[in-house]
Amino acid sequence: DQQVKQNSPSLSVQEGRISILNCDYTNSMFDYFLWYKKYPAEGPTFLISISSIKDKNEDGRFTVFLNKSAKHLSLHIVPSQPGDSAVYFCAASAGGGGNKLTFGTGTQLKVEL
Amino acid sequence: AAGVIQSPRHLIKEKRETATLKCYPIPRHDTVYWYQQGPGQDPQFLISFYEKMQSDKGSIPDRFSAQQFSDYHSELNMSSLELGDSALYFCASSLGLAGGYQETQYFGPGTRLLVL
Numbered sequence: 019d020q021q022v023k024q025n026s027p028s029l030s031v032q033e034g035r036i037s038i039l040n041c042d043y044t045n046s047m048f049d050y051f052l053w054y055k056k057y058p059a060e061g062p063t064f065l066i067s068i069s070s071i072k073d074k075n076e077d078g079r080f081t082v083f084l085n086k087s088a089k090h091l092s093l094h095i096v097p098s099q100p101g102d103s104a105v106y107f108c109a110a111s112a113g114g115g116g117n118k119l120t121f122g123t124g125t126q127l128k129v130e131l
Numbered sequence: 132a133a134g135v136i137q138s139p140r141h142l143i144k145e146k147r148e149t150a151t152l153k154c155y156p157i158p159r160h161d162t163v164y165w166y167q168q169g170p171g172q173d174p175q176f177l178i179s180f181y182e183k184m185q186s187d188k189g190s191i192p193d194r195f196s197a198q199q200f201s202d203y204h205s206e207l208n209m210s211s212l213e214l215g216d217s218a219l220y221f222c223a224s225s226l227g228l229a230g231g232y233q234e235t236q237y238f239g240p241g242t243r244l245l246v247l
Binding site: 119 | 135137164166172173174175176179187189219221223235236237238239240241243
């Protein structure tokens, strides 16, 4: 039972344009959401997070939007750069601090020149 | 800034052998998590520790055990290895569960285990 889903396995975007990565979840107990970037043979690198009490969080080129009613979140990267090419994982956790993460299946982002 | 350290980075074992993976969390982090990522799959939670006590347990086989030591490093012990145990094993650390608010988990580079 995949509780966190990333329906687009891959996404290709031109340099300088916006990249939008989507994530859907089914568990209404999830209250903290994170995006990680991952290169092959490396560990996931934390990008940005959002608590369920917010609907938007921004950090530099990265913005995460949360729509609780739709159980949907998205990561916007503006402007996209070639170095952003990687696999992006959406992750979610439930309950109070420090709980296990449930990951989505990942989206391979390719930013082309 | 100091990151999560995992050792070894690569490990090759035969079936039915044992393996021990080590994880050194970011300084002052007292919570450690272990995840397993199979080929083409997303990371799956195995087990976590907070202040040297097991705090949560996921899909960890009975052949695996783990503990967190007084210096907060953690070890994942894997026995009777099977071919299907071949995967990337990630350790992550965060600040503790106190306060009831979410703390970000930071991941190590992983240990790639190959069972032949």
